Amino acid sequence: MARESGGLIWMNGKLVPYEDAKIHVLSHVVHYGSSVFEGIRAYATPGGTAVFRLDRHVQRMLDSCKIARIACPYGYEDLMHAIRETVRANGGGACYIRPVVYRGFKTLGVNPTGVPIDVAIACLNWGKYLGKDALDHGISVRVASWHRQAPNTFPAMAKTGANYLNSQLIKLEAVADGYEEGIALDVWGYVAEGSGENIFLVRGETLYTPTIANAILPGVTRDCMFTLARDMGLEVREEQIPREMLYISDEVFFTGTAAEITPITQIDRIPVGTGAVGPVTRKLQNAFFEIVEGRGRDRHGWLFPVEPRGKVQRAAKKAR
Numbered sequence: 001m002a003r004e005s006g007g008l009i010w011m012n013g014k015l016v017p018y019e020d021a022k023i024h025v026l027s028h029v030v031h032y033g034s035s036v037f038e039g040i041r042a043y044a045t046p047g048g049t050a051v052f053r054l055d056r057h058v059q060r061m062l063d064s065c066k067i068a069r070i071a072c073p074y075g076y077e078d079l080m081h082a083i084r085e086t087v088r089a090n091g092g093g094a095c096y097i098r099p100v101v102y103r104g105f106k107t108l109g110v111n112p113t114g115v116p117i118d119v120a121i122a123c124l125n126w127g128k129y130l131g132k133d134a135l136d137h138g139i140s141v142r143v144a145s146w147h148r149q150a151p152n153t154f155p156a157m158a159k160t161g162a163n164y165l166n167s168q169l170i171k172l173e174a175v176a177d178g179y180e181e182g183i184a185l186d187v188w189g190y191v192a193e194g195s196g197e198n199i200f201l202v203r204g205e206t207l208y209t210p211t212i213a214n215a216i217l218p219g220v221t222r223d224c225m226f227t228l229a230r231d232m233g234l235e236v237r238e239e240q241i242p243r244e245m246l247y248i249s250d251e252v253f254f255t256g257t258a259a260e261i262t263p264i265t266q267i268d269r270i271p272v273g274t275g276a277v278g279p280v281t282r283k284l285q286n287a288f289f290e291i292v293e294g295r296g297r298d299r300h301g302w303l304f305p306v307e308p309r310g311k312v313q314r315a316a317k318k319a320r
Contacts, residue, residue, distance in 0.1 A: 010086040010121040012073075021120065028103035028115045033162030035102035036064035039196075039257045042087050042095050042123075042306065045294025049092040050303035052257070052292050054080060056220045058099075064158040065101055072101050073117055080304075086121045087306045096126040096258065102161070130180055130254075130262050135285065138265030138277050139254075141194070143243060144170040144182035148192040148215035156215040167195040181254070183246070183267070186214045191241040197254035197262070198222040201245060202280045206235045208249075214240065221255040221288075227300055228287045234280070251278030261285045 009021040029035045038061045042051045058079045065072045074082065083097060104118040130139055146169045149156060154163050166184070174182035174195070183199060186192045191210055193199055198219040201208040207229050210216050229236050246252060250273045252264040261284055263277040272278075290296035292303065 007090045007123060008086070010082050010089075010119075012118055012120075013082075015086070015089050021122070023102075023118070024105035026108055027105045028108075028112055029161065031108065032103075032110060032112075033160065033165070034068070034070070034112055034115075035100055035161035036061055036068055036070060036159055037098060037100040037161065038159060040083065040097040040099070041257050041260075041292075042093075042097060043292045043294065043303070044092075044094045045292075045303065047294055047305065049087060049094075049306040050292075050294065051083065051087065051097070051306060052304075053220050053224070053302050054083060054304040056223070057257075058083070060159065060218075060220065061099060061101065064160060067155045067158040068160050070101055070103065071117055072119065074119055079119075082119075083121055084304070084306050087123055090123040092306055094125075095123045098122045098124060100161075126258065130259055134180065134262050135260065136277070138263035138272075139180035140178075140266040140269075141181045141183055141264050142174050142177060142179045142268050143246070144173055144184045144195075146170050146173065146182075146184060147189075148184045148186050150187040151213075151215070157212065157218060159217055164196075170195040185243060186210075188240075189243065190214055191243060191246065192216050194254050194256075194259075197256035197259045199264075200225060200253050200255065201241065201249040202251035202253075202278060203249055205233075206237060207280075208237050208239065208241055208245070210241055211238045219256055221257055221260065224288065224300075224302070225255055225261075225284060228284055231287070232283065246272075249273070251281050253281045253284075261288055 006018050008015045011021055038057045040057045042049050058076055099121045101119050103112050104116040106115045170182040170184050181194050183194055184192045192214045193216045212218055226236050246267050247270050252272045254262040263281045265272050265275055291298055
C-alpha cells in the first residue's frame with residue numbers, strides 16, 4: 001500500500017504515478033482554499049479489504065460541494081467506483097483514503113466562475129493519527145484559545161479546505177504547548193470539537209456530545225457512536241456543553257475516521273476521571289474495531305468490500 005509517497009493517484013478519471021500527480025501553482029485552490037475533501041479508512045478484514053462507511057463519506061463530500069457551490073463533475077456512483085478502483089490499484093489492504101474536489105487553474109481572481117473543477121483520490125498509510133499509543137493509553141489535550149467559526153461566516157457542516165486554517169491553528173497551539181490535541185469552543189463558549197475530531201463526554205450511563213449548531217462537522221464515526229451506544233443501552237444526548245463539564249466528566253473521547261476512538265485522559269493538565277481510559281470508552285472501542293476489522297458481524301452495513309463479490313466470498317471461506 002502506498003505511504004505518503006509512491007503508488008498511484010486517481011486524477012480526473014485516470015490513475016497516474018504519484019510523482020506525476022501535479023497541479024498548477026496558480027490553481028484557484030492554492031490561493032483561496034477552494035476545495036472539499038474526505039478522509040476515509042479501508043480496513044484489512046478476513047474477507048478482504050473493506051472501506052468503512054464509503055456511502056456516507058461520498059454523500060458528505062457531495063453535500064460539501066453543494067454548500068460550497070462547487071459543481072463536482074462526478075456523481076455518487078462514479079466516486080464510489082473510483083475510490084474502490086484506487087484502493088485496488090494500490091494493492092489493497094488497510095489504508096487512509098483522501099478524495100478531494102478542488103478548483104483548478106484558469107484565472108487568479110476570487111470569483112471562481114468558469115474555473116475548472118478537478119477531482120483526485122489518493123491512498124496513504126497513515127497508521128494511528130494521534131500516535132500509536134493513543135488508542136490504548138489516551139492523550140492529553142488543552143482547550144484552544146481559537147474558537148470555531150460563528151454562524152453565517154464559514155459553513156461548518158461542509159468539509160472544506162478553507163475551514164481547516166482554523167484547525168491548523170488549534171493543532172499548532174496544542175502541540176507547541178506540549179499537548180497532543182486541542183478542543184475548540186464555539187463562538188458562545190460551548191464545547192465544539194477537536195481540530196479534526198468530534199468529542200464525547202461520559203457521565204454515568206449517558207454520553208453527551210455537541211449539536212451541529214455548535215459549529216461542528218457532522219462526523220461519520222460520531223454517527224456510529226450513537227448506534228453502538230444505543231446497542232449497549234446507553235443514552236446519547238446532543239446538547240450545548242459548557243467548558244467546565246470537560247473537567248468533571250467520568251470519561252472523554254474523540255471520534256473521527258483518522259482518530260477512530262481516541263480516549264482523552266487529561267484536559268488542561270486536569271485528569272479526566274481517574275486519569276486512565278474508562279470502561280465505557282473501552283467498550284465502545286472494542287465494539288467498533290470488532291466490526292471494522294471484520295472480527296464480528298457487520299450488523300449495520302458499514303463495510304464496503306473493495307474486491308469483486310466472488311473474490312470476497314472465496315477469501316471469507318478460506319479464512320474460516
